[in-house]
Amino acid sequence: MGREFEADDDLRGARFVDVDLTTAEFREVTLNDARFVGVVAHDVEVEGLISNLRVNGVEVMQFVEAELDRRHPERLLLRSTDVAGLRKGWETLVDMWAATTNRLAGLPVRDQNRRVDGEWSAIETLRHLVFVTDAWFRRAVLGIEHPYHPIGLPAGFVKHPTEMGLDPSAHPTLPEVRAVREAQAAEIGAYLADLLDEDLEKPGARTSEPGWPVDPSDETVLGCLQILLDEEWAHHQFCVRDLGRLD
Numbered sequence: 495m496g497r498e499f500e501a502d503d504d505l506r507g508a509r510f511v512d513v514d515l516t517t518a519e520f521r522e523v524t525l526n527d528a529r530f531v532g533v534v535a536h537d538v539e540v541e542g543l544i545s546n547l548r549v550n551g552v553e554v555m556q557f558v559e560a561e562l563d564r565r566h567p568e569r570l571l572l573r574s575t576d577v578a579g580l581r582k583g584w585e586t587l588v589d590m591w592a593a594t595t596n597r598l599a600g601l602p603v604r605d606q607n608r609r610v611d612g613e614w615s616a617i618e619t620l621r622h623l624v625f626v627t628d629a630w631f632r633r634a635v636l637g638i639e640h641p642y643h644p645i646g647l648p649a650g651f652v653k654h655p656t657e658m659g660l661d662p663s664a665h666p667t668l669p670e671v672r673a674v675r676e677a678q679a680a681e682i683g684a685y686l687a688d689l690l691d692e693d694l695e696k697p698g699a700r701t702s703e704p705g706w707p708v709d710p711s712d713e714t715v716l717g718c719l720q721i722l723l724d725e726e727w728a729h730h731q732f733c734v735r736d737l738g739r740l741d
Contacts, residue, residue, distance in 0.1 A: 521612070522650065572723040577694065580719055581686045587726045588679050594734060595620070595672055601740070606668050610736040614647075619733045620671045621647035625660070626725045627678045634710035634718040635685070637699030643674055652706045682722075694719075 499505060547555050563569050568590075571583030598606055598616050607615045614622060625646030632641035644661040655662060698710030698718050710718065 572727055577689045577691050583723050590730055605740050610739045616733050618647055619729050621645055624674050629706045630718050630722045633705055634698040634707055635715055637701055639701050639703040658705050
């Protein structure tokens with residue numbers, strides 16, 4: 495086994511020269527301003543939040559984004575800047591997740607909770623989206639001071655989850671998670687039904703309670719909703735990918 499570097503290891507500015515990184519795995523790392531020079535990279539897979547990526551002098555992300563939009567036209571709705579588009583985007587996501595959750599319900603419980611390649615299980619993914627909705631909608635948009643459902647699962651960079659009312663020992667069943675998700679979806683649908691275009695440029699809510707995001711007012715209402723929709727879409731892609739591997 496190779497050495498495993500942890501989050502506290504400061505590798506900023508490190509140089510890897512004549513190093514064989516075959517089969518290496520980089521998970522939850524930051525590669526801003528990194529340079530790969532003279533590398534050999536056959537059969538490489540990269541997933542994440544990527545922008546301004548140059549390969550052999552060519553900025554490739556515009557081609558990647560265009561191809562993703564071609565394969566998944568719903569992505570255009572997720573970038574909507576008007577309420578009508580956001581409503582349609584949300585309805586599309588709800589339908590996508592309903593079909594996938596029905597598929598998940600047909601699997602044995604052990605597979606519903608099984609991790610693939612170290613990623614979250616399907617139920618953990620749904621729990622994470624419970625947290626995302628509580629964070630970016632109920633806290634950031636509605637301004638609820640104690641918005642977090644205990645079964646929500648935050649990302650590792652969110653500090654002090656228990657102080658936010660989250661239960662790290664929670665192990666809910668799929669029906670329990672699904673009930674929470676459906677209640678959240680109804681709340682978002684009702685909010686979007688009454689939302690006006692002029693409301694989208696308002697700042698996110700201010701709240702004195704600690705939580706995530708730290709200061710929702712750094713984003714507009716539109717920004718908060720776009721983050722929510724993007725998270726829903728991205729994690730749906732991850733979930734479908736891993737369900738395919740389980741199948």
